[in-house]
Amino acid sequence: MNRVTLDLWVGIFVASGIIALLFLGLKVGNLAAANNSETYLLLARFDNIGGLKVRGAVKAAGVVVGRVADIHLDSESYLAVVTMKINKRYQFPRDTFATINTSGLLGEQYVGLDVGGDPTMLKEGEMVTKTQSAVVLEKLIGQFLFGKAAEAGAAAKK
Amino acid sequence: MREHLINLGHVVSDAVWRVGFASRFFVMLIVYSGTALRRLHLTIREIYFSGVLSLLIIMVSGLFVGMVLGLQGYDTLERYGSSEALGVLVALSLVRELGPVVAALLFASRAGSAITAEIGLMKATEQLSAMEMMAVNPIARVVAPRFWAGVVSMPLLAALFSAMGIFGGYLVGVRLIGVDAGSFWSQMQASVDFREDILNGVIKSVVFGALISWIAVFEGYDAEPTAEGVSGATTRTVVTSSLVILAADFVLTAFMFRGT
CATH class of the missing domain: 1.20.5 (Single alpha-helices involved in coiled-coils or other helix-helix interfaces)
Known part of the structure; x- marks a missing residue:
């Protein structure tokens, strides 16, 4: 050859x-x-992040707008601090509500952003103040059982 | 009793000596690599023999491995009602593990054995000694180009294997079974990270390429200069490099994908 x-x-x-x-x-x-795309960082404090992981999605109205960059525990308040990398194209008002949701019954968890009406936008490195923690199934079942027991107790007294 | 102990000692010291020789040989190989890179056509010739001629087997096996992954993955995922995650399953298993490992195993038996046989036969027919007589260093002229060709070819072959595998998974999953094409690709893109998954796969395949080529050229260079010796060396290349690939894969995986 x-x-x-x-x-x-x-x-x-x-x-x-x-x-x-x-x-x-x-x-x-x-x-x-x-x-x-260029990104900027937003922070959010949660009581409980459930099974949220680094690289998990951040969604607004179901659209992926960023990713979870870092998760750590604030050693003073003992709250979980989630750092999110958001695409520069998307700006969010100051009163945006951050929740931790689960996609489907067994799917992975993601941060959902519910947009508020404030005219000022969140800037790089700012904190999303309104948050709602992940739903922990065990707690939910526990509450349900306690509720049932209380009902039964009340019924028995009568 | 004494005889057995002598045998045992002989086996151990022989193995240690061989490992030492292989390491020294590797250092020599790196030292004399300058020629292989300066006279690039020597290396390009070897890339043709070990890389281009392995293309067919790599691409066809990649396609079939991906198709089987598509079938089996769908079967399991369907039970949990998450068959859209098929793309993730196929892509991650190929890019992280199967691509580099299976391509390396194929490369070891397709190209590694050929390199050993060629160098071994050169030694048996005293071509290597003839080169030395002409003041041509056989390590620089024969061994180094083959080594570097393997290091260059392996990541390209592994990438082709993974790409063909994902295409095969797409064919079976989307075209044949009817998983939604949109969620197949988008879920795949959402969970395959370039640095974390793809680059680590490439690093693995470069390491495997270096290991296979090193073992192959060493076994050839070290072969007994007889027909029997060459055949034994060829077998040893395939067996040793397969074992080394699997062991190295475990070590690399443990470092790369621990936790998170």
């Missing part, structure tokens, strides 16, 4: 390998979404 054909084949091989990598990066991975 002469050198030109050989070089041609190696060129094809390397090019197709790079195309495969690009395919993985752009179509399979989130490279396109992560790099084409």
Whole structure:
């Protein structure tokens, strides 16, 4: 085999390998979404974050507007502090409400932003003050059982 | 009794000596790599033999592995009513594990064995000694280009394997079974991270490429210069590199994907 054909084949091989990598990066991975947009950080304090994880979605009206960048425990207030990376395209009013929701019954948890009506927008590094924690199933069941027991007790007294 | 102890000692010291020789050989290989990179056409020739000629087997196996993943994954996910997560399952398992590992196993048996046999036969027919007589360093001329060709080819082949696998999963999942194409791709994009998943997969495949090529050229260079010796060395290349790949994969995975 002469050198030109050989070089041609190696060129094809390397090019197709790079195309495969690009395919993985752009179509399979989130490279396109992560790099084409600038982001800003928002913070939110929650009593309980449930099963929220770093890289979880942040959604407003069901649309993914950002990702959870960091989660840590504030050692003074013992509240969970969630840092969210939000796409610069989306601005949220100061009285936005942050909740932790679950997608589907067994799905992963995400931060939902319910937009308020304040004319001033949240800026880089600011805190979302109104939050609602994740629903913990055990607590819910516990409340239900206590409620039932109290009802039964009241019924028995009569 | 004494004889057994002597045998045991011989086996152990022999193994230690071989590991030492292999390490020294690796250092020599790196030291003399300058020629392989300066005279690039030597390396390009070897990329043709180990990379381009492995394309067919890698791409076809990738396609089938992805198709099987699509079938099996759908079967399991369907039970939990989350068949839309099929894309995530196929993409993550291919990009993180199956792509680099299976492509490396195929590469070891397709290209590694060929490299060992070639170098071993060169040694058996005294071509390597002839080169030394002509003041040509066989490590720089023969060994280093083959090593670097393997290091370059392996990540490209693994990426092709993963891409073909995901395409196969798409064919079976979306086209054949009828999972929604939109959620197949969007859930995949939402949970596959470029740095965390894809780049780690590429790092794995580069490491595997270096390990396979090192073992292959070493076994060839170290082979007994007889027909029997070359055949034994070829078998050892495939067995050793398969085991080393699987062990190295465990170590790399433990470091890369621990927790989180």
